[in-house]
Amino acid sequence: MNKAYKNMEFLTSPEARTLRILSEYIEPQTRFARYRIKDTVVFFGSARAQAADKAAPLLETARASGDAESVRLAEIAVNLARYYEDARTLARRLTEWSKGLQQPNRRFCVCSGGGPGIMEAANRGASEAAGISIGLGISLPNEPNNNTFITRELAFEFHYFFMRKFWFVYLAKGLVVFPGGFGTLDELFEVLTLVQTHKLGKQVPIVLYGGEFWRDVLRLDVMVRWGTISPADLNLFHVSDSPDEAFEYLTSQLTDLYLEDTPV
DSSP, rough: OGGGGGGGHTTTTTHHHHHHHHHHHHHHHHHHHTTOEEEEHHHHEOOOOOOOHHHHHHHHHHHHHHHHHHHHHHHHHHHHHHHHHHHHHHHHHHHHHHHHSSSSTOEEEEEEOOTHHHHHHHHHHHTTTTOOOOEEEEEOTOOOOOOOSSOOOGEEEEEHHHHHHHHHHHEEEEEEEOSSOOHHHHHHHHHHHHTTTTTSSOOOOEEEOHHHHHHHHOHHHEEEEEEEETTGGSSSSSESSHHHHHHHHHHHHIIIIITTTTTO
């Protein structure tokens, strides 16, 4: 007879769902404590973005083929690749900055959703700065496993979206949201709701990276006009269009909020 905690039929049953949920809380908590992870800067964004050196040849091939639809799709990929490279640069610079801090109890680690695209770019940038980075992956049928740039001991794979979101927010001291799809918007609005309703016991600077994209996608001025949000709610985030500007904003905010007058 198997002990209950070794009975896989039971552990994967509906009756044991509570145990599985608790596991996705306690196991990451244990690992984060082991590696002294307390502060993260979270990167959200499209899983479909490619590195520039992969997107550019696709456009050349498409143009050579003469197929208009292939050219259109390749041009989109090249445009999105800019954000991959910007995420990579920003993550590298934030990691370098964090490694240079004098406070021994403060280390702002790059954290992503663990997958490809913008997530890969963030982990890649941190890796290029010889820093550790976190990947909070999720089991999905049509998406590959965690990218190869995550620090091995800090690569997670969640089953439950809500537990993954908890760990995104619980450790976050900053958030950078790049152009993305439904998942990115879901994550962004969850955080904005927590900030707006004062459910977070901390201040988290939020950067929407890529003003052209966000102005097209988020017509929040319409919500103000209809009275469903307040004008002040538009101040819950900061829009940025360059790695330099985003870096300056984030580091100044993190310094003011978490480094100055903070006991070490």
